[in-house]
Amino acid sequence: MNPTWNQQLIKKENKTIVLQLIMQNAPISRADIALKSGLNKGTVSTLVAELIEEQLIIETGPGVSSGGRRPVMLVFNENAGSTIGIDLGVNYILGILTDLQGNIIEKKRHSFNPTSFEHTMKQIHEDVQELISKAPKTPYGIVGIGVGAPGIVDNNSSVVLAPNLGWKNSFLKEGIEEAFQIPVIIENEANAGAYGEKMFGLGKSIDNLVYISTGIGIGTGIIMNEKLYRGSSGFSGEFGHMTINMNGETCRCGNKGCWELYASEQYVIQKALKLQLVSDENANIDQIIELAEHENDTAIELLKETAIHLGMGIVNIVHALNPQKIIVGNRLAGAKPWMEQIVQKYVKNRAMTSHQNEVKVQFSDPSFPATALGVAAFSVEHFLKRSLEKIYPTS
Missing domain, CATH: 1.10.10.10 (Winged helix-like DNA-binding domain superfamily/Winged helix DNA-binding domain)
Structure with a gap:
């Protein structure tokens, strides 16, 4: 029977x-x-x-x-297969190859300034192909590819809107799956970063945390009761587009005075250009950090000013979500020596006493690939779920 x-x-x-x-x-x-x-x-x-x-x-x-x-x-058996995680930044791409426990086998990072969706897809394909070529022989091979994208991603892994990339309703998942015939998961990069920190980083023992991804824009990933909170449609965590200056400049999202206009990598770079700290239109945060390391007073003051702006938004998050820990990651995390203590002090001085005694604000290691690890972990979980459902179909 x-x-x-x-x-x-x-x-x-x-x-x-x-x-x-x-x-x-x-x-x-x-x-x-x-x-x-x-x-x-x-x-x-x-x-x-x-x-x-x-x-x-x-x-x-x-x-x-x-x-x-x-x-x-x-x-x-962590060596039963491998997975690939891609952190798709606005001005860089980071790819990792891991085993099924998140141990990094291969890592590839490079600057990248996309000119179109097609240009980005071509580069992702090249990076994925290179990582596949480095994969060890395993029983299940490459079990999945995860991509953390800087934009609004729905529950079906569709990139609905990525204003800093100029994308709208882009078919990223379908293009990668068609090219490699491997299951693909697309996740908001800050959500993936939060999960990466929870699984492998500063959030390991934390039940409720917020990860702030500070790149060209700002994204936030939220862990509630040890689980990633996505919202009803998958669009949660867009704190980067909360208004902190009602008369501010217009953001790419269409709103005015968004937090990311004042506390992100783009703010530091644009202000550095105005101050003539850098002259190259392709300037990046690493150049400003290098100036700060050489005790350039103007660069240091710029990073401190950005830290205050970052603190403003963090206080709002503390009041709204009451997390145990807030982790600042991505590009601005590299400015930790000049920013972390200022952010911590701002939160201590401005957050309600009932809230700020509960939260710890910490900058992540800028070399820690939280987003790539997060999407790689999602891919492993989906692989294991598929394996069990294949053996025991439930419908």
Whole structure:
């Protein structure tokens, strides 16, 4: 007799529980899985045997005995496949190749100034192809490609609007999938950055955090109760377009006085050009940071001024969301020595006492690829979900 739909669903859910316990607690024995999951030992043994056959987990050496035979320990097989994460910036592209646990195998970063959507697609294809060529041989190969895009991305991985790239309703996902025949996930780059920090960075032990991506624009990713908050349509976190100057300049989004006009890489660069700190129209934040490192007073004052503007927006976020931690990442994080303490002091002085005692503001390591790691992690999760659904269809 064929198993019922309910039996298939229960088995899939139990198998998911077993796999998650192994991933989170490895090395772990079958007996401990049964204890933590509440499943009986026979069920655990059956599911573990299937996961071993599928090469998703492997047995390692014996563990410590609590009396009797030493148990065989189980770990997730991080080398069962590889994934690719792409951080698509407005003026750069960063790509990483990772194993299934987020360990970076290969990393590629370069400046990039797109002239069109087609130009960007061509460059992404070249970068992905190069990363694929560096991938080790694994049972499942490249299991997914994730792209963090600087714009509004809906729940179907469609880029609805990317004002700093000049894109609207762009078919990024479809173009990459057609080229490589590999599942693709597109996520807002700040959402991906928040998830990358939560999984691998400064947010590991934090239940409620906000990640602020400070590039040419500003995006924010929100983790609530350990989960990424996307909003009803996937459009949450656009704090970069909240108004902090009602009579300010017009933003590319159409609004006036947006926060990102005063606290982002573009603000620093435009102000540096006016101050004649740099003369090249292709100037970037690294040049201003280098001047600050050489104790250029004007560059230092510019970064301090930007820190105040950044603090203004962060106070609003503190009041709105009451997070445990706010992480500032992306390009401006490289100016941490001149900005972090000023932002922290501004929040301490301006946020309501009831809120500011609860939150910690911290700048991330500028070399930490939070967004790329975040979308790579999403790809792995979708791969594991597909693997279980393929074995146990629920419809």
